[in-house]
Amino acid sequence: MADDTTDTKSSNQMWGGRFASGPDAIMEEINASIGFDKKLFAQDIRGSIAHATMLAHQGIISGNDKDKIVHGLNTILSEIEGGNFEFSRQLEDIHMNIEARLATLIGPAAGRLHTARSRNDQVALDFRLWVKEELQKTEQMLTGLIAAFLDRAEEHAESVMPGFTHLQTAQPVTFGHHCMAYVEMFGRDRSRVRHAIEHLDESPIGAAALAGTGYPIDRHMTAKALGFREPTRNSIDTVSDRDFAIEFLSIAAIAGMHLSRLAEEIVIWSTPQFGFVRLSDAFSTGSSIMPQKKNPDAAELVRAKTGRINGSLVALLTIMKGLPLAYSKDMQEDKEQVFDAAESLELAIAAMTGMVRDMTVNTARMKAAAGSGYSTATDLADWLVREAGLPFRDAHHVTGRAVALAESKGCDLAELPLSDLQAIHADITDKVYDVLTVEASVASRKSFGGTAPSEVRRQIAFWRARN
Numbered sequence: 001m002a003d004d005t006t007d008t009k010s011s012n013q014m015w016g017g018r019f020a021s022g023p024d025a026i027m028e029e030i031n032a033s034i035g036f037d038k039k040l041f042a043q044d045i046r047g048s049i050a051h052a053t054m055l056a057h058q059g060i061i062s063g064n065d066k067d068k069i070v071h072g073l074n075t076i077l078s079e080i081e082g083g084n085f086e087f088s089r090q091l092e093d094i095h096m097n098i099e100a101r102l103a104t105l106i107g108p109a110a111g112r113l114h115t116a117r118s119r120n121d122q123v124a125l126d127f128r129l130w131v132k133e134e135l136q137k138t139e140q141m142l143t144g145l146i147a148a149f150l151d152r153a154e155e156h157a158e159s160v161m162p163g164f165t166h167l168q169t170a171q172p173v174t175f176g177h178h179c180m181a182y183v184e185m186f187g188r189d190r191s192r193v194r195h196a197i198e199h200l201d202e203s204p205i206g207a208a209a210l211a212g213t214g215y216p217i218d219r220h221m222t223a224k225a226l227g228f229r230e231p232t233r234n235s236i237d238t239v240s241d242r243d244f245a246i247e248f249l250s251i252a253a254i255a256g257m258h259l260s261r262l263a264e265e266i267v268i269w270s271t272p273q274f275g276f277v278r279l280s281d282a283f284s285t286g287s288s289i290m291p292q293k294k295n296p297d298a299a300e301l302v303r304a305k306t307g308r309i310n311g312s313l314v315a316l317l318t319i320m321k322g323l324p325l326a327y328s329k330d331m332q333e334d335k336e337q338v339f340d341a342a343e344s345l346e347l348a349i350a351a352m353t354g355m356v357r358d359m360t361v362n363t364a365r366m367k368a369a370a371g372s373g374y375s376t377a378t379d380l381a382d383w384l385v386r387e388a389g390l391p392f393r394d395a396h397h398v399t400g401r402a403v404a405l406a407e408s409k410g411c412d413l414a415e416l417p418l419s420d421l422q423a424i425h426a427d428i429t430d431k432v433y434d435v436l437t438v439e440a441s442v443a444s445r446k447s448f449g450g451t452a453p454s455e456v457r458r459q460i461a462f463w464r465a466r467n
Contacts, residue, residue, distance in 0.1 A: 032089045036336050040094050041080045043129040045073045047122065048098070050225040051205055052113055060116065060215050065109040072106040073098070094126070095119050116215040117208055120239040120327045124204035127335065129226065131248050134342045135197050141349040142190040142255070146183050146467050148356040150460055153179035157456045160438045161276065161366035162375055169373030172438040175366060177451040180459050182262055187463070189255040196251055200244035203228040207238035210326035240326040242316065245338050249313040252345045256306040259348050263303040266355060270296045275365045280358035283351065298351045305344040312337035370438040374403045374413055379435040379444065388427035398425045412436075 049070050056066035076098055079085040091097045103110040156175035163173035203223035206213065212235040219231035232238040269276035283298040316337045319330050377399050384395035401424045406413050414436035421428045434440055446452040449459070 033093045033332050034087050034089055037094045038087055040126040040130055043126040044094050045077045047125045049073055050222045054218055054222045058216055058218055061112045065112050068106040068109040069113050072102045076101050095122055116213045116217050120209050121204045121207040124239055128200055128244055131244050135193050139190055139193045142186050145349055145353045146186050148353050149179045149183045154460050158453045159363045160370045160442055162370045169375050171378055172370040172375050172441045173451040174442055176456045183463050185258040192251045196247045201229040202232045204232050204238045207235035210236050210239050236326045242320055242334050245334050246316055249341055252309045252341045253313045256309040259352055260303045260306040263299040266299040267296050275362055278360040283355045302348045302351055305348045308344050309341045312341040376436050376441045377403050379441045383432055383435045
């Protein structure tokens with residue numbers, strides 16, 4: 001998408017008298033963007049209709065010309081949606097393709113459409129509209145993913161599983177609590193999406209090439225017609241700003257990272273060694289040589305998509321980092337990065353939502369694993385603080401000795417005889433066994449945001465009310 005005042009002429013004669021000859025093949029190849037920016041056709045037509053309507057309202061073009069333009073643009077929209085529009089590389093981009101077809105349909109009136117605008121503010125508008133719509137779609141998809149986790153969390157508010165740090169068994173938690181951790185993550189992602197929509201909710205059209213226009217346009221009218229809060233406030237920044245695209249990619253990268261962490265857990269959990277979950281056939285594949293295999297390919301591909309999204313973010317940051325104000329043709333390279341990342345993110349969220357809803361949770365396996373690795377050791381230390389009055393550091397030392405003893409005997413803490421525990425510390429009584437089960441451990445964690453089933457249900461109710 002070229003700057004109206006500086007780019008090389010296309011061979012279609014859309015440029016007028018400044019250029020006498022067309023570009024050679026290499027220039028045409030590097031210059032053309034229609035191969036990817038045709039994705040913006042609906043936004044381009046929507047923006048042009050709003051612009052033409054404003055021009056007529058302001059008396060800049062006649063009402064008759066406006067009617068012809070709007071009718072012609074709606075005809076083109078129908079042609080593209082019906083697969084009957086022929087895109088031309090010689091016409092470079094979506095703007096010129098639509099404008100050339102409009103001229104064929106309605107004649108000279110088509111030439112009045114570009115009054116008081118430039119391709120610079122036109123592409124800024126189209127792209128901003130597309131990103132806004134994609135963010136709205138992302139918000140809806142994240143809401144669906146959060147809902148899937150809320151359902152599983154409610155189902156498993158009391159299902160005990162091991163909680164990990166360093167991927168080592170740490171303390172018992174519930175699977176519902178673990179699910180709610182992802183609700184928090186994806187809730188933050190959705191919050192970032194909403195903020196991004198608010199940030200970009202300004203209309204670029206009317207900034208023209210970079211300095212605004214001398215025509216008596218009404219930018220507030222076009223902003224309202226296009227669903228923006230208000231017009232942008234600086235014409236130079238307007239045509240050179242791609243923060244909205246970078247912010248989208250940043251959000252996509254963070255959300256992709258969260259999806260990748262979840263995918264990694266699903267990959268681990270679905271191994272025979274863990275056996276915590278089983279993916280449905282819809283999200284698994286087999287092996288070409290090993291008939292027993294059920295591979296978590298959907299989760300693995302979600303994990304891989306994160307690399308593509310991260311690459312898109314770094315690419316656009318690099319494209320924009322050295323550009324002087326205002327517009328530079330480098331910005332043509334922004335769209336493919338965003339389009340690719342959006343497609344990857346949509347697919348990853350959809351796949352993960354399906355996996356979360358369909359997977360079978362092996363609660364018995366989780367419960368058995370929850371008691372391994374002396375996961376209730378902290379509960380013993382806390383009991384010693386509460387019941388025996390020990391300072392926590394002393395209780396930590398006593399508990400360490402109890403763990404070492406249990407380890408030497410090849411048993412769990414709850415299986416140690418009371419006499420063994422009293423030999424380590426005389427104030428230990430048989431009441432200690434009330435806290436050494438994983439169920440008791442989980443139930444005791446009633447602090448706000450803790451893993452106790454009652455607290456998990458409280459957080460589920462909070463999120464259901466805001467989802």
